[in-house]
Structure formats: C-alpha cells, structure tokens
Amino acid sequence: MNAPAILFVVDGGPEIGGGHVLRSLTLAAALRARGASTRFLAPPFVAALLDRFGPDVDRLETDAANPADLAEAAVAAAPGFDGLVYDHFRLGAREHYRIAGGRPSLAIDELADRRLGVDMVLDVGPDRRPRDYQGLVEPEARLLLGPGYALVRPAFAEARRTGPRRGEGSGLILVSLGLTDVGGITGRVVDRLTPRLGEGRLEVVLGRAAESLGAMQRLAGRDPRVALHVETEAMAELCAGADLCVGAGGSSSWERCVTGLPTVLVVLADNQEPGARALAAAGAAEVVDARSETFEGDFDRAILGLLRSPERRARMSRAASALCDGEGAARVATAFLEMVGDSDR
Numbered sequence: 001m002n003a004p005a006i007l008f009v010v011d012g013g014p015e016i017g018g019g020h021v022l023r024s025l026t027l028a029a030a031l032r033a034r035g036a037s038t039r040f041l042a043p044p045f046v047a048a049l050l051d052r053f054g055p056d057v058d059r060l061e062t063d064a065a066n067p068a069d070l071a072e073a074a075v076a077a078a079p080g081f082d083g084l085v086y087d088h089f090r091l092g093a094r095e096h097y098r099i100a101g102g103r104p105s106l107a108i109d110e111l112a113d114r115r116l117g118v119d120m121v122l123d124v125g126p127d128r129r130p131r132d133y134q135g136l137v138e139p140e141a142r143l144l145l146g147p148g149y150a151l152v153r154p155a156f157a158e159a160r161r162t163g164p165r166r167g168e169g170s171g172l173i174l175v176s177l178g179l180t181d182v183g184g185i186t187g188r189v190v191d192r193l194t195p196r197l198g199e200g201r202l203e204v205v206l207g208r209a210a211e212s213l214g215a216m217q218r219l220a221g222r223d224p225r226v227a228l229h230v231e232t233e234a235m236a237e238l239c240a241g242a243d244l245c246v247g248a249g250g251s252s253s254w255e256r257c258v259t260g261l262p263t264v265l266v267v268l269a270d271n272q273e274p275g276a277r278a279l280a281a282a283g284a285a286e287v288v289d290a291r292s293e294t295f296e297g298d299f300d301r302a303i304l305g306l307l308r309s310p311e312r313r314a315r316m317s318r319a320a321s322a323l324c325d326g327e328g329a330a331r332v333a334t335a336f337l338e339m340v341g342d343s344d345r
Contacts, residue, residue, distance in 0.1 A: 004082040011088040012046045018179040019251040020087040021049045023151040030333035071095040083340045093117035124150040127278040147324040150254035155236035157326030171200025174242035179207030187212035249276045260321035262313040283319035
C-alpha cells in the first residue's frame with residue numbers, strides 16, 4: 001500500500017487538560033517514523049497546544065468545540081484517510097462507527113465505561129484486564145493493555161538509558177500538575193512545600209493559561225529556591241534531575257515511571273483515580289486526593305514521609321521503573337499500521 005494517512009480526533013480543554021494532545025502527538029510521531037502521514041482534527045484548545053508542542057504537525061482546524069460538532073467535522077474529513085485514532089472520552093461507539101466508515105480505528109482509553117466502535121483499544125492502566133472491555137467492544141477487537149504500551153516521548157527512554165542525574169539528598173522537588181492547573185492546584189501545593197523546603201529547591205511546571213501562573217512568577221522572582229518553567233519541552237531532563245515529584249495522574253505518570261522518579265501523585269479528576277490507585281498498589285507512587293477535605297494534611301504526611309526516607313524513595317523508584325520502559329509508542333504504532341495494512345489487502 002501507499003503511505004497510510006491517519007486522522008487523529010483529539011479532545012482537550014481547561015477541565016480535561018492537555019494530556020490527550022501530548023500523548024497523541026507522541027503516537028503520531030511514531031507513526032510518521034514508520035512511513036505514515038498524520039493529521040489532527042484540532043478544535044480551538046487543541047490547536048493552541050499544537051502551536052506550542054507540534055507546530056509542524058498537519059491539522060484540519062475547526063471551530064467545533066463540543067463533541068457532536070467535532071464528530072460531524074470528523075465524518076466530513078475521514079474519507080481522505082486510511083485509519084482513525086480517537087483520543088476523546090466524550091465520543092462513543094455511535095460516533096466512532098460514523099466517523100471511521102469501515103476504516104481501521106484505534107481508541108485511546110482509560111475508562112472502560114462505554115461502548116467503543118473501534119478495531120483496537122489502547123488502555124495503559126497497570127491493572128487493566130481484557131474482561132474490563134467485555135461487552136464494550138466487538139469480540140474481534142484487539143486490546144493493547146498495560147504500561148508496556150504507554151505513549152511516552154522518546155526523550156524519556158533516552159533519559160532512562162543514560163541514567164538519572166538526581167543526586168541523593170540534593171532536595172530538588174519537581175512540581176508538575178498539568179498544563180491547565182485545574183483549580184489552581186499548583187499554587188496550593190507550592191504553598192504547602194515552601195515552608196518545608198529549607199535549602200531544597202523547587203522546579204515548577206505550568207501552562208501559559210494556568211490559574212497559578214501569576215503567583216508562581218512572583219514567587220520565583222523573590223525566592224531563588226523556586227524555578228518556573230512555562231510549557232517546557234525539557235520534561236525528560238527535569239524528571240531525570242529531580243529527587244522527588246509532586247505530579248498529576250494521567251499520561252505524565254508514565255514519564256515519571258520511565259525515569260524512575262518517586263512521586264506524590266495528586267488525583268485531580270475521577271478518571272485519574274483507578275490508575276493512581278494501581279500505581280500506589282504497585283509501590284510506584286504515594287497518592288493523595290486534591291478533592292478531599294483532608295487534602296492538606298494527607299499531602300503533608302505523604303511529602304514529608306518521602307523527604308525523610310531515602311530508602312522509601314529508592315524502593316519507589318525501582319517499582320516505578322519496573323512498570324514502564326518508554327517504548328510503548330513504537331509498539332502501538334507498529335500494531336496499528338499492521339492492522340491498517342491488512343485492511344488494504
């Protein structure tokens with residue numbers, strides 16, 4: 001067959017965050033490395049993230065922001081493509097079938113809470129099992145399950161190969177709670193950390209529209225212990241150099257696992273909770289819930305417990321590193337292109 005053309009239909013927004021976009025960009029890069037062409041159907045919020053993190057990525061721009069209008073735009077665009085990738089939790093089987101029109105399709109999911117009209121499902125939850133999708137997909141659909149398929153950018157695998165640069169006891173804490181900073185969670189966390197920081201340091205990562213951005217800019221301007229990074233592309237280097245992270249759930253969890261970074265994982269949304277609990281059960285993270293009335297006390301106990309115990313951090317680093325090797329995007333791209341190629345014969 002000629003080089004296959006793949007259309008990505010991706011969601012994103014202030015409440016949803018940008019993780020869908022970043023992991024889809026990672027898969028798109030792996031597909032292009034294997035000879036495919038890719039294009040994103042980009043509603044306004046997604047388009048803004050593509051401008052920053054994928055400026056050279058082809059896209060079909062649309063003003064459609066709600067799921068119904070985006071689905072209609074995708075139906076109109078799909079005939080020009082050989083396969084579809086959906087990273088959009090507000091689309092289900094009816095929309096999937098209509099958009100794909102019989103073309104091979106892949107859904108990136110982590111919920112297993114609705115019917116999916118696709119040929120392949122990617123769900124990297126560490127405790128995900130085939131039975132979780134029984135009745136939600138066609139019996140012949142292929143399931144790519146577990147952290148071995150996590151869509152992690154190549155820079156993290158490279159950082160893993162070269163080894164972390166963290167120095168035991170240097171006291172460098174990375175705070176990375178999502179580009180959209182839901183509910184100003186970054187400011188809340190930093191407020192808990194700075195009185196306890198001593199001679200340690202904070203590296204704080206935020207998006208340009210983050211609620212906490214102004215406060216963090218002012219803090220970094222007066223406190224030399226605090227460094228601010230706005231929509232940085234150096235996350236692999238930051239993960240490799242930190243002793244400890246306060247991070248959100250979702251796709252960034254796997255970046256931290258690849259680099260063996262001990263983490264206090266802050267749950268911000270319902271869809272993050274199952275994966276977070278599974279990481280905690282595996283010994284790869286300490287979990288606290290930002291929505292809980294006891295969040296401040298829970299957070300203080302979690303962060304102080306890890307800061308005071310190099311042994312716990314070392315165990316957590318080993319457990320996290322064992323879960324994910326950073327090669328998942330290559331595995332997913334190869335499997336999906338094989339499916340697209342088979343459909344063309």
